Amino acid sequence: MLATIGLQHYLILSALIFSLGVLCMATKRNAIGILIGVELVLNSANINLVGFSKYQTGKGDGQIFAVFVILLAAAEAALAIAIFMNFYNNVRTIDVDRGDELRG
Amino acid sequence: MPQSMLASMWMPSAEELSQLAPLFALVATIVALLLAAMFTNRNRNVAASIVTLGAIGTGLLAWKRLQSGAPSWAGFDPNGMGPMLISDTFSQFFIVLACVFMLVVTAMWWLGQKSDLPDSEVHRMDATEFFVLFVGSAFGMSLMVSTTNLLMIILAVEMASLPSYGITAFRKKNRVAAEASMKYVLFGAITSAIMIYGASLLYGYYQTLDLATIGMKIAADMQAGATTGTLFLSVAVFAFMVGIAFKVSAVPFHFWCPDVFQGASIEVTTWLSVASKAAGLGLMLRVLSVIICAPSAFPVEAFKYVSLAIAIMAALTCTVGNLAAYRQMNLKRLLAYSSIAHAGYMLMAVAILWSPTDAGIGAAHPAFSAIVSYIIVYLLMNAGAFFVVAMVYWSTGSESITAMNGLIRRSPMLAVCMAIILFSLVGMPPLGGFMAKFYLLMAVWKGGLYWLVVIAVLNTLISLYYYARIVRAMILTDDGLPEISAPMSGQLIVAMCTIGIILTGVLLGPMKEIANNNASNLYAVVKSDVAPRTASAAGPSAATPNTENADTAPTIP
Numbered sequence: 281m282l283a284t285i286g287l288q289h290y291l292i293l294s295a296l297i298f299s300l301g302v303l304c305m306a307t308k309r310n311a312i313g314i315l316i317g318v319e320l321v322l323n324s325a326n327i328n329l330v331g332f333s334k335y336q337t338g339k340g341d342g343q344i345f346a347v348f349v350i351l352l353a354a355a356e357a358a359l360a361i362a363i364f365m366n367f368y369n370n371v372r373t374i375d376v377d378r379g380d381e382l383r384g
Numbered sequence: 385m386p387q388s389m390l391a392s393m394w395m396p397s398a399e400e401l402s403q404l405a406p407l408f409a410l411v412a413t414i415v416a417l418l419l420a421a422m423f424t425n426r427n428r429n430v431a432a433s434i435v436t437l438g439a440i441g442t443g444l445l446a447w448k449r450l451q452s453g454a455p456s457w458a459g460f461d462p463n464g465m466g467p468m469l470i471s472d473t474f475s476q477f478f479i480v481l482a483c484v485f486m487l488v489v490t491a492m493w494w495l496g497q498k499s500d501l502p503d504s505e506v507h508r509m510d511a512t513e514f515f516v517l518f519v520g521s522a523f524g525m526s527l528m529v530s531t532t533n534l535l536m537i538i539l540a541v542e543m544a545s546l547p548s549y550g551i552t553a554f555r556k557k558n559r560v561a562a563e564a565s566m567k568y569v570l571f572g573a574i575t576s577a578i579m580i581y582g583a584s585l586l587y588g589y590y591q592t593l594d595l596a597t598i599g600m601k602i603a604a605d606m607q608a609g610a611t612t613g614t615l616f617l618s619v620a621v622f623a624f625m626v627g628i629a630f631k632v633s634a635v636p637f638h639f640w641c642p643d644v645f646q647g648a649s650i651e652v653t654t655w656l657s658v659a660s661k662a663a664g665l666g667l668m669l670r671v672l673s674v675i676i677c678a679p680s681a682f683p684v685e686a687f688k689y690v691s692l693a694i695a696i697m698a699a700l701t702c703t704v705g706n707l708a709a710y711r712q713m714n715l716k717r718l719l720a721y722s723s724i725a726h727a728g729y730m731l732m733a734v735a736i737l738w739s740p741t742d743a744g745i746g747a748a749h750p751a752f753s754a755i756v757s758y759i760i761v762y763l764l765m766n767a768g769a770f771f772v773v774a775m776v777y778w779s780t781g782s783e784s785i786t787a788m789n790g791l792i793r794r795s796p797m798l799a800v801c802m803a804i805i806l807f808s809l810v811g812m813p814p815l816g817g818f819m820a821k822f823y824l825l826m827a828v829w830k831g832g833l834y835w836l837v838v839i840a841v842l843n844t845l846i847s848l849y850y851y852a853r854i855v856r857a858m859i860l861t862d863d864g865l866p867e868i869s870a871p872m873s874g875q876l877i878v879a880m881c882t883i884g885i886i887l888t889g890v891l892l893g894p895m896k897e898i899a900n901n902n903a904s905n906l907y908a909v910v911k912s913d914v915a916p917r918t919a920s921a922a923g924p925s926a927a928t929p930n931t932e933n934a935d936t937a938p939t940i941p
Contacts (some may be wrong), residue, residue, distance in 0.1 A: 299583060305574055314570055319578040325584040332588035341465055341593055345535050349580055352542050359546055360569045363553050368564040379563040382643040
């Protein structure tokens with residue numbers, strides 16, 4: 281039997297995706313993998329925002345926030361991938377563990 | 385209600401827009417840069433001139449607002465959801481500082497592109513892109529200090545960060561720069577994602593994006609002795625603060641700082657070392673003061689733990705910064721750790737923001753005036769120190785501490801200035817660095833965090849060693865390196881910074897007065913303007929926050 285979908289469901293989904301994102305950021309050694317983890321966390325924030333906006337405030341502000349976050353994620357990904365390309369051109373890999381020239 | 389929102393589209397009035405003239409001037413600078421690149425075949429001198437004019441214009445606009453004593457303004461408030469942008473002495477002060485520093489960095493670019501190092505090649509070729517990103521990050525930092533809205537804070541932090549990643553990666557063929565920018569973008573993306581998640585939780589719990597309203601609701605909850613959701617709230621606040629701590633490079637979010645400072649070209653390092661930190665501190669002060677000062681009668685006890693957390697972070701930040709600077713051979717990296725340590729000192733004053741003062745309402749909270757004077761002196765010291773390092777670099781191609789060997793013979797003027805600047809960074813009397821640190825530690829002492837003062841003094845002693853190491857290299861070690869051909873204008877800027885440092889140290893009275901004046905205005909803004917405004921705006925929801933929160937607080941599984 282199907283229960284009505286409420287705020288809790290949004291929050292549980294969001295918490296799950298957030299945990300997956302953090303796990304991904306912590307374990308991946310490939311720069312793109314880490315970026316995917318970042319996107320997961322951003323999307324979990326979006327689910328939060330949209331859910332809270334629908335079930336709690338009733339105003340549109342949370343959904344507008346989510347639109348801006350999507351935009352930010354796109355801008356960030358574009359810039360990050362350009363920087364990874366640059367790293368690849370110099371080091372021939374995007375394994376973050378190979379970025380070990382700067383330390384101490 | 386969504387329907388009414390659509391029915392009456394909100395439009396800002398011309399008068400409202402004129403309040404934001406400095407911000408518009410920065411955006412106009414970016415547009416002018418792009419158009420000029422199109423029409424002048426990407427002429428680098430035109431680009432640099434536009435940035436110079438833009439910085440002067442923006443600085444004058446902000447300065448005029450600062451001097452005119454115009455009442456602080458908070459606006460862009462459709463549907464009474466709280467103001468999106470704020471223009472007051474606090475924001476104008478930081479915009480003026482940013483513009484002054486933009487001029488310093490532009491001057492450094494101008495001199496640097498004349499050298500025949502590989503960096504300069506990039507700077508000559510891609511001047512337009514460099515300056516667009518540079519002014520973009522300045523715009524983001526100006527936004528960071530002009531808002532109390534969660535959405536605008538996030539946008540401002542990203543606006544400041546994204547161009548900074550770009551200009552860090554600017555030396556495309558350089559492996560170290562590529563690595564530094566990759567670390568920067570990854571750290572930045574991770575912390576800002578967590579910050580946005582924290583913001584979404586805060587929004588959900590308090591159902592508003594306006595920080596002042598959030599502050600009042602927190603206070604009302606605490607007065608009512610509400611304990612539900614405390615864990616939820618602390619997770620949200622902590623996650624939100626991660627993003628700001630990243631910008632200030634507070635331990636444990638400081639790892640990007642030395643790598644980026646070493647990898648980026650020296651103009652970018654100079655810019656990030658002061659502007660990014662000042663903007664981060666400005667945002668932190670704004671956020672915390674709005675949350676704390678909004679309620680009229682709040683229990684101070686409740687904020688003790690937050691204060692303690694920030695105090696511990698400050699102590700760790702300056703200790704880690706100073707200890708790690710010990711064994712650095714690269715000058716930029718050494719100065720990076722030194723800037724982490726200085727961020728730690730400034731955070732100490734943030735920690736006493738909670739302590740009540742006997743100065744009374746409307747008078748300056750010592751934390752504000754301490755940080756204001758510290759930032760002014762810090763800007764002078766870092767501008768001078770990085771300019772000397774830059775001129776040594778242009779002339780020798782080396783950023784190692786050994787490049788400074790025998791500087792007293794190779795360029796006596798630079799060596800003397802650098803020695804004064806370094807002793808000021810340590811905090812030796814009678815220099816500006818000492819006065820600034822003295823005010824700051826006095827404030828912390830009066831705020832009751834005695835152990836923090838002890839840690840700061842110990843740290844000062846530690847820091848003496850590594851700053852003195854540079855002085856020793858300049859004066860005592862001489863391995864016959866050729867003389868430095870430092871450009872006159874560069875020497876002039878260094879000299880001006882040095883004189884500024886001496887003056888801020890010697891003119892004890894005026895310095896204190898300026899800081900107090902600025903800070904009392906800042907505090908008046910926070911205390912009397914923001915709180916009542918939102919009190920009326922938040923209206924009924926503020927009157928019965930407890931029942932409302934009890935009804936609607938999400939139950940966290």
